[in-house]
Amino acid sequence: MQIAKKYFTEGLIQLTILLSLIGVRVDIDSYLSGYYSPLIEINLGPSSAYTQTPFHNLRDTLDGYSVHPKCPELDYFFASRRLLDEVRTLGSPRFPTQLNAWLVHQVSAAEEADDGPSTSNNSDTSPGLESRGDEARDDSEHLPDSGQEVCQTTSELGRGPCTAGACGFLKEEDEAKVKEEEEPAPLTQLAHSSTLEQESLLEGITALSNPAEHHPPAIDIENWNNLLSLSVTDLEELDSLVTERLSDLEPDITTAISQDVSLHDAMVTGAGVFGVTSEGVGSRPVAQQQRTLFRLESTGSSHSDASPGMAVGLAALPFASVCNLTGNVLQHSALGGCLDEAVFDQINQLGLEGLDTMDTQLMGCLEGIDPQVLEDLDSDSGLSLESSSGGPVSPGSSEMSSSSSSYCEDEGGATGYSSEVDSLPSKGLVDHSTWSHIDQSESVWHDHSYSSPAFLDPPSVTLSHKGIKEEPLSDDEGQQFDQRDMSRDEMRARAMYIPFSVLQIVNMPVEEFLEVLEGHGFSPEQVTLLRDIRRRGKNKLAAQNCRKRKLDAITGLQEEVERLRAQRDRLLREKQLTAKTMGAVGQQIKQLTRDVLARLRDDSGQPLNPERFTLQCGANGRVVVQPVRRPAVSTSARNKTDKRKKEKKQ
DNA sequence: CGATGTTGTCATTGC
């Protein structure tokens, strides 16, 4: 299944390239960055699962070694960067900045929040690209100042169908600033990535005729602005900066850009309307409610101050754009069934944070995907039961809303139960009554599992490995697969009426866990089960980390073997070359000696016999003729040795 | 149907 995932990611990248060729901008980069953002947290998290990961990441990134086959996400990441870099190096004029693309994202997201998944509207009759382009044109026409002028401008800027110049720059600037503020101490690779983005930003500003490099969709920027509380003033400064840059350019271009700026501003103001992000206005009450609920139970001392919204938004928002794309395109392509785990992680985030508005959108994105394929996608998930594959239907992920944002299962080991989980005041620990109320009466968190009636009934335990896998399905399907897809511990917990998910049990700090054990009036059997679940969950992660480390070690050793083998071959070649050189030099010396001796005469006037004389070069540089020492000594020695051998035989 | 790979789990050890 990792192959399928890889195909999907590669395919997504290729799709991005194709879309870029026709002028549609897809921000797979930010998507991947959002997906791999846990890399940043790896260094920060106290969990050993995190501390395990950096070494092979650094090795892979710094030494240029091949990516570990068991770490496909790294492969994806670097492959994506490589491919995107290749695309970007092809030349900017062919990839004009796409106002329409991100505008579609924005509009579709907002509309879908109200009207349901619009991405599937056109998918029946046209591929995603065409439908996307149509939407883009339609959207641009709806806007007051965009439209024909913009298209006319873009025809001059590049071959893209309908482009505008500056909006991408603005967004890129925003993203760069956001990344700077957001990632104070990223890993090397990500830092490099961020640097690349900033460099490209500068390039984009200074070269307007080259406007179409990598531009994250505005949806990311807008939401990141929300997430990071980036002031509108900053955006205005950016706008003014771009406007200055544009002042030297052609009037029509400037016009188009000014229109983009206005659109951008409009989007800035409309971000609150969009409001599905964690820091957004719309979701704020939800987050506060979650926090309140959390504090009802937890002392919260161990929870960090990390903003849940940030983590959620970073993961969710890139997905929104990607989902919009994949939702349309993948329905008609072989890639359609190969959604990455990260997609479902982000689905989970969306379902948590902006469920009211994003639910239908996400479902629309997933409608065209074969559930079987989705199942396959998760089938190789080591933590499929609670984490990565949990997706919107995962009880654990739903309740531990923050886990998915930071969770990257293949990322350097089993990081599913991340420290982020503990640090985020999601629904990590809720009160007994509150929990059941929320999960059963409200489907706010897309908790298909716990919201299903099956939860109250002790499930008929069918302990199969298949049952530990969870698929992102619709509500109905999710309920159908609910019991079957639960892990054994999950089912045990349900059977014992344990009001906590496995994720919660595993990830809660030990202090809180002890408080839970003591403060909920659990029976001894329940306490034992809770401890077992916690132990098994942690051990499961430990085993996954252990195996990953083992594989990394094997890979490292194999690479070392290859390196040493290459070194040995190189040294052997050098040795052979040296021997050849020495032989040639010896022959030259012999010939030179013969020539010299042939010109010399002995006392009787006869030429010196090269067999009997030789030339010796002294330390002082003088060359003297010496008689050749007969191998009498050697022969005598040989005789001696022969005698010794004979004596030994005797 | 056996080989191989994957994953979860248990037991143990050491920190």
Place this chain on the structure above:
DNA sequence: AGGCAATGACAACAT
């Protein structure tokens, strides 16, 4: 002393 990570070993299941 208890928690937990690490890891070998085993079993169940998937491929």
